[in-house]
Amino acid sequence: MINFDFVDRAETIATAAYVCWHCEDPTCAQVCPADAIKKGEDGVVMSALKPRCIACENCVLACPFGIPKIIPEYEQMMKCDMCYDRTSVGKKPMCATVCPSQALAYLRPEDIAHRRETPSNVFYFGAQKITTQVYMMTPPGTDSVTLDITEFMWEKANV
Amino acid sequence: MAKSPGTLEQLRDQYGPHLNYTPDGGWGKESRTQPDRLVKTHCCFCGQQCGIQLKVHGSRVIGFEPWEDFPFNRGMLCPKGVKRYLQSNHQDRLLDPLLRTDSDFVKASWEEAMALTARRLREVQDRYGKDSVAVYGGASLTTEKSYLLGKFARVALGTRHIDYNGRLCMVSAGTAYKLAFDVDRSPIPWSEIPKAQVIFAIGANVGECAPITTDYIWRCRDNGGKLIVADPRMTPISRNADLFLPLRPGTDLALLNGMLHVVLRDNLQDDDFIEQHTTGFEAVKASVARFDPRMAAAMTGVPPEAIEKAAHMFAKADRAIAMHARGLEHQSKGVENCSALINLTLATGHLGREGCGCTMITGQGNGQGGREHGQKCDQLPGQRSLLDPKAREHVAGVWGISPDELPQPGYSAQEIMNAIHAGEIKALFSICFNPAVSLPNADFTREALEKLEFFAITDFFLSETARYADVVLAGSLQEEEEGVTCSAEGRVIHIQRAVDPPTNARRDSEIICDLARRLGKGKFFPFETPREIFEELRKASRGGHADYYGITYEKIDAQMGVFWPCPTLDHPGTPHLMQDGISFYPDGKCRFQLAEWRESGDPVDDTFPIYLTTGRVVSQYLSGTQTRRIGGLVDIYPEPRVEIHPRMAEQHGIVDKDWVTITTRRSAITLQASIVRTIRPDTVFIPYHWADKKSANMLTHRTLDPRSKIPEFKVSACRIQKADGPPSWATAEVLVKIAPAGAAN
Numbered sequence: 001m002i003n004f005d006f007v008d009r010a011e012t013i014a015t016a017a018y019v020c021w022h023c024e025d026p027t028c029a030q031v032c033p034a035d036a037i038k039k040g041e042d043g044v045v046m047s048a049l050k051p052r053c054i055a056c057e058n059c060v061l062a063c064p065f066g067i068p069k070i071i072p073e074y075e076q077m078m079k080c081d082m083c084y085d086r087t088s089v090g091k092k093p094m095c096a097t098v099c100p101s102q103a104l105a106y107l108r109p110e111d112i113a114h115r116r117e118t119p120s121n122v123f124y125f126g127a128q129k130i131t132t133q134v135y136m137m138t139p140p141g142t143d144s145v146t147l148d149i150t151e152f153m154w155e156k157a158n159v
Numbered sequence: 160m161a162k163s164p165g166t167l168e169q170l171r172d173q174y175g176p177h178l179n180y181t182p183d184g185g186w187g188k189e190s191r192t193q194p195d196r197l198v199k200t201h202c203c204f205c206g207q208q209c210g211i212q213l214k215v216h217g218s219r220v221i222g223f224e225p226w227e228d229f230p231f232n233r234g235m236l237c238p239k240g241v242k243r244y245l246q247s248n249h250q251d252r253l254l255d256p257l258l259r260t261d262s263d264f265v266k267a268s269w270e271e272a273m274a275l276t277a278r279r280l281r282e283v284q285d286r287y288g289k290d291s292v293a294v295y296g297g298a299s300l301t302t303e304k305s306y307l308l309g310k311f312a313r314v315a316l317g318t319r320h321i322d323y324n325g326r327l328c329m330v331s332a333g334t335a336y337k338l339a340f341d342v343d344r345s346p347i348p349w350s351e352i353p354k355a356q357v358i359f360a361i362g363a364n365v366g367e368c369a370p371i372t373t374d375y376i377w378r379c380r381d382n383g384g385k386l387i388v389a390d391p392r393m394t395p396i397s398r399n400a401d402l403f404l405p406l407r408p409g410t411d412l413a414l415l416n417g418m419l420h421v422v423l424r425d426n427l428q429d430d431d432f433i434e435q436h437t438t439g440f441e442a443v444k445a446s447v448a449r450f451d452p453r454m455a456a457a458m459t460g461v462p463p464e465a466i467e468k469a470a471h472m473f474a475k476a477d478r479a480i481a482m483h484a485r486g487l488e489h490q491s492k493g494v495e496n497c498s499a500l501i502n503l504t505l506a507t508g509h510l511g512r513e514g515c516g517c518t519m520i521t522g523q524g525n526g527q528g529g530r531e532h533g534q535k536c537d538q539l540p541g542q543r544s545l546l547d548p549k550a551r552e553h554v555a556g557v558w559g560i561s562p563d564e565l566p567q568p569g570y571s572a573q574e575i576m577n578a579i580h581a582g583e584i585k586a587l588f589s590i591c592f593n594p595a596v597s598l599p600n601a602d603f604t605r606e607a608l609e610k611l612e613f614f615a616i617t618d619f620f621l622s623e624t625a626r627y628a629d630v631v632l633a634g635s636l637q638e639e640e641e642g643v644t645c646s647a648e649g650r651v652i653h654i655q656r657a658v659d660p661p662t663n664a665r666r667d668s669e670i671i672c673d674l675a676r677r678l679g680k681g682k683f684f685p686f687e688t689p690r691e692i693f694e695e696l697r698k699a700s701r702g703g704h705a706d707y708y709g710i711t712y713e714k715i716d717a718q719m720g721v722f723w724p725c726p727t728l729d730h731p732g733t734p735h736l737m738q739d740g741i742s743f744y745p746d747g748k749c750r751f752q753l754a755e756w757r758e759s760g761d762p763v764d765d766t767f768p769i770y771l772t773t774g775r776v777v778s779q780y781l782s783g784t785q786t787r788r789i790g791g792l793v794d795i796y797p798e799p800r801v802e803i804h805p806r807m808a809e810q811h812g813i814v815d816k817d818w819v820t821i822t823t824r825r826s827a828i829t830l831q832a833s834i835v836r837t838i839r840p841d842t843v844f845i846p847y848h849w850a851d852k853k854s855a856n857m858l859t860h861r862t863l864d865p866r867s868k869i870p871e872f873k874v875s876a877c878r879i880q881k882a883d884g885p886p887s888w889a890t891a892e893v894l895v896k897i898a899p900a901g902a903a904n
Contacts, residue, residue: 010805010815013393013837097225098236100370101377115381 001080002095002104003066017104019095020045020067020080021123021132028059028068028079037077043133044084048077064125064147118142125149164626165263167851174264174621175251176783180790182221183248192216199226200655201644202240203299203637204780206521207232207371208646209240210719213638213657220247220638220658230719231349231646237370238778238792245789246636247658251620253633254662264621264631269663273670276588276630277677279613280316283586289566293320293575293584296534297591298328298523299781301642301654303692304667305525306540306699307684308590309533312566314558314683315675319569320584322536324592324781326572328526330535331493331867332483332519338494339501339750340736341743342704343542344527347480347516348648348722348734353378354514357476359387359469361500362411362486362873366395367777369484369520369647385476387469389414389461390486391772392802392844393837402469405839408770409759409874410459411487414466415499416447416754417455421470422506423447428474429508436740437505439751446753458756460839474507478514485522485774489872491760493864499754510749511740521647523781524637528645531705531723532696537568540696541703550703557699558683571868573598573861580607588674590617590634590667595624596782596850599859599870600825617670622784623850633664640666641689643715649736650720651710668692701726704743759874760862767823767876769807770842773855774873779848787848798889798897799849800833803879804840808832811879818882818889821845823858823875829886831897843879847872852888 004017026045029037036052037059039045048059048068055075059068068079083093087106091097096106105112112119119135122144138145164170182189194214202209210229214222223244225234256272257264267275283291294312296305305323312321333343340346352358352375365372373396380386380399388397389404389411397403406414422428423444433440452463459466473479481504487496497519504510504517521527532540533554540557543550545568555562570578576598578584598604608614608627616628625631638657645651660666668689675684686692690712701708709725710732721732741747763770778795780786787793801819813819815834820827821843830845830853838844847855862871885894 010834011836013395013398015395092234094225097227097234098241100235100237101366101373102235 001078017095018065018067019093019104019134020082021065021130021134022082024131024133027062027064027128027130028077031058031062033058044082044087045079046081046084047079050074050076053077064123064128064130112137116140120145123147164259164261169263170621170626176620176787177250178790178793179245179249179788182245183219189222192221194221197224198638198655198657199229200638200657201652202236202524203243203785204239204524205369206523206526206647207369208524208644208650208652209236209371211236211240211243213244215657218658218661220244228719231648231650232371235371235374238795239780239786242789242791245791246785247638248661249620249788251788252661252664253619253621253631254664256633256663257621257631259629269665272630272632273673273677276615276632277674279629280586280588280615281678283613284316287585289317290319290569291583291585292316292318293570293579293587294318295572295575295587295589295592295594296321296323296529298323298325298526298529299637300525300529300591300667301637301640301644301689302525302528302532302651303642303689303696304590304640304671305529305534306532306696307668307671307686307692309540310558310683311671311675313533314560314564315678315680316588317564317566319566320536320575320578321534321569322572322575323529323534324572324594324597325523325526325530325535326868327597327870327872328522329485329488329519330530331488331490331864331869332497333530334494334867335497335501335752336519338498338752339505339742342736343530344649344705344723344736345516345518345521345647346510346736347518348650349375350734351514351516352376352480353382353384355379355384355476355478355480356514357385357387357472357479359389359473359479359481360396361389361415361481361483362488363482363484363520364390364394364486364774365482365484365520368522368775370777372520385472387472389469391770391839391842402465402472404459404461404465404469407458407460407839408772408842409490411490411496412492412499412754412756413450413455413458414461415496415503416450416756417452417459417466418470418473419443419499419503419506420447420450420455421452421467422474422503424451425471427471428506432508432510432740433506436510436742436747437749437751439753440506442753443502443751446755460841473503478512479507479509480515481509481517482520483517484520486873488519488869490874491862491864491871492757493869494866495754495757498752502751502754505749505751511737519647525644527647527649528643528651531645532700536571539699541700541707542705543703553702554699557695560683571863573863573868573870576604576607577861579611582610585611586613587611588615589624590671593622593624593782593784595622595627596848596854596856599856599872600861601854601857602826603861617667618784619664620784620788622782632670633660634667634670635660635664640668643693643710643712645723646720649722649734651707651715651723651725652720653712653715760871761824761860761875763876767878769877769879770839771821771823771858771875771877772842772844772873773847773859774844775848776846779846781848783848783850796846798893799830799846799853799855801830801879802833802835802838802844804838804842805834805836806840807843807879808834811881813879813881818885820880820882821858821877822880823860823877825860826857828852828854828857829882843877852886
């Protein structure tokens with residue numbers, strides 16, 4: 001339920017681990033033809049409801065963060081639900097509990113106030129603006145993160 | 160005699176390694192089954208010894224739950240810790256003793272296996288003398304088992320030759336700390352790390368080999384601390400280094416002496432500390448005079464400006480910590496390397512104050528505790544010397560024997576294997592050690608194991624070494640026997656018995672005591688429980704540097720660990736050693752040690768022009784006996800690859816994923832290439848956790864550090880060549896797994 005990979009292993013040891021960002025207006029839910037993806041009052045976006053999910057993969061294709069996965073043996077979209085069984089009873093999600101470097105962390109804002117980085121939760125994918133419940137630590141003074149997919153396409157083409 | 164029975168394929172079919180992906184009964188059952196209890200214990204793997212809760216249902220471990228109250232890791236775990244429970248209920252688990260026949264291993268009764276072992280050991284000793292039998296132990300054993308094994312070798316067998324796999328870990332650091340401070344333990348607990356202004360990590364792949372320590376370093380950086388990393392490769396922590404020193408393998412000593420040269424040249428030393436707390440400074444000062452930055456740069460390949468900058472950052476900081484691991488230690492001058500780092504720490508006065516110190520990151524689970532109580536070839540319990548008449552008298556008194564009956568120091572781990580090869584040692588009793596994978600020059604190890612007249616091994620899986628055994632005694636996993644271990648910080652912690660050994664497998668301590676009885680020494684081994692062993696250990700260690708007398712299981716539970724020394728029952732333990740810079744020597748002074756340059760035992764030349772260095776990956780532990788059986792870990796990094804810089808790859812016409820043959824003066828192996836810009840262009844790297852034709856230790860050499868006897872795993876000379884195709888082990892099944900078409904990495 002976590003996407004983890006090297007960013008570009010040939011060039012760097014940098015890695016990235018992403019849980020679901022739990023968007024305020026989730027793209028996966030917008031594109032779901034079966035209305036199977038629900039967001040709770042607490043802002044947590046759940047896996048597709050098994051009785052409704054038709055495993056069409058719209059959500060897999062549409063999510064700009066690349067989070068949802070279809071699990072073939074269950075014919076269902078599953079994704080990070082912020083460890084609902086844990087967080088709903090006051091525990092941290094498992095990933096943030098065990099993460100040895102605390103790159104994934106489940107904290108109150110005041111716990112990270114002293115850090116150099118700025119927490120950001122506004123992302124631009126081209127023209128699409130997304131606001132999320134999960135924050136990314138970004139360089140000081142950053143107010144949003146912008147990704148222009150076409151830029152990466154050009155870079156690739158020039159190699 | 161002890162040739163491996165049957166073919167490799169037959170052995171692998173029956174005994175693995177097979178991969179376990181799911182808990183007993185599958186994920187569905189796991190999520191439906193409520194555990195009967197959560198057992199607060201510790202991870203069975205590395206020296207961090209993270210607190211973890213095991214979920215137990217009936218007689219089985221079915222999962223884990225983080226233990227957030229344990230202060231060291233506060234719930235954090237690495238992938239090995241998260242998946243560790245999958246070794247319980249594993250299909251490869253040895254459930255009965257095995258006896259070797261010409262074609263196979265066959266199940267035997269305990270009576271049969273133990274009687275045969277005792278008889279054969281006695282026969283060999285009667286014929287060739289007491290010292291013709293050697294004992295191998297391991298640093299994943301609890302301290303009780305380590306203590307018991309030392310006593311078993313010296314009292315039940317009466318042999319000089321007992322040593323352990325910690326000899327392959329950090330003994331050079333232990334020797335250097337003993338020389339400098341007369342004590343072998345990290346001077347500081349990890350809680351000091353976030354308080355430093357500068358962290359200098361040399362030869363320490365913290366992110367992969369001591370993952371939880373990463374959090375301590377990151378917290379230091381969040382507090383504004385700077386990080387200096389010296390390593391031939393960019394390891395995961397170097398991504399956030401303020402200064403990265405990509406030194407040539409085997410040249411750490413030149414870097415450290417070069418840094419000390421700069422400190423003294425620029426008058427950045429702490430004269431008051433040197434004057435009040437140390438001896439031997441003038442000789443060391445003279446010895447580093449020739450290591451000016453230009454010369455240190457020529458030797459290390461690190462720019463002179465970077466060496467000066469590192470020296471300035473470290474010396475000018477009010478609070479600085481130098482930490483090191485296998486990179487510094489696994490060299491034929493490992494003691495000198497660690498001494499040079501201690502010299503730098505002493506000269507800058509970074510000892511005995513808040514946020515200061517030098518520290519070794521001990522690698523193995525009980526790497527610290529396993530070396531304190533008598534399974535080292537030259538030590539008695541309490542970190543006492545086997546040569547010290549007073550120590551012999553004390554321990555002999557506790558054991559109820561005469562000091563004259565105690566053998567003298569014997570051979571170290573590699574020397575034991577050398578003596579087996581030479582025919583001097585004829586029989587071996589081994590537990591918790593897989594030398595077929597972990598000793599250097601694996602062909603030599605195989606030849607030696609084949610020469611043994613008798614070989615008994617205790618293990619829970621059939622390790623690659625166990626294939627050569629005449630008798631395999633089915634022992635216990637860490638979670639199947641109570642005991643203590645001591646973590647890298649010097650914290651003695653309590654390992655709980657979560658479950659009993661399955662079927663006919665037995666507790667390790669029971670096996671050792673049974674064998675002692677059959678050797679006619681039962682009255683010295685009356686132990687029914689680990690607690691009884693611990694009670695005797697407390698007395699045996701009393702008055703030694705590693706004094707456990709004041710430690711009890713109950714105190715450990717109440718305090719979340721007790722740091723040694725702890726001399727009395729009302730003593731809280733000693734998290735910080737050498738407060739105010741006072742060493743364990745009678746005069747309280749710290750000793751500067753000369754750290755003279757010496758070439759590697761396997762130098763590069765025109766035929767073997769490339770440096771080979773070996774190491775670890777985050778998903779595997781040591782020789783892989785346990786972690787190569789856990790599917791989720793194997794998938795992270797399925798097979799060993801050789802890391803090559805693109806510049807070197809281009810010179811040899813190699814592209815990513817090509818098969819490459821690496822040849823050293825010992826042997827050659829063929830692995831898949833990983834072309835990465837994160838390694839020096841004159842160096843290749845191979846992780847060592849695999850066996851047979853995938854083993855990095857096919858390539859390494861047996862040169863030992865003369866004082867600590869640690870092998871030089873980190874520096875060999877090699878050449879590389881693009882191979883015509885995959886090696887025989889890379890079957891179609893393997894190829895699909897490691898090189899799926901179109902995969903990015």
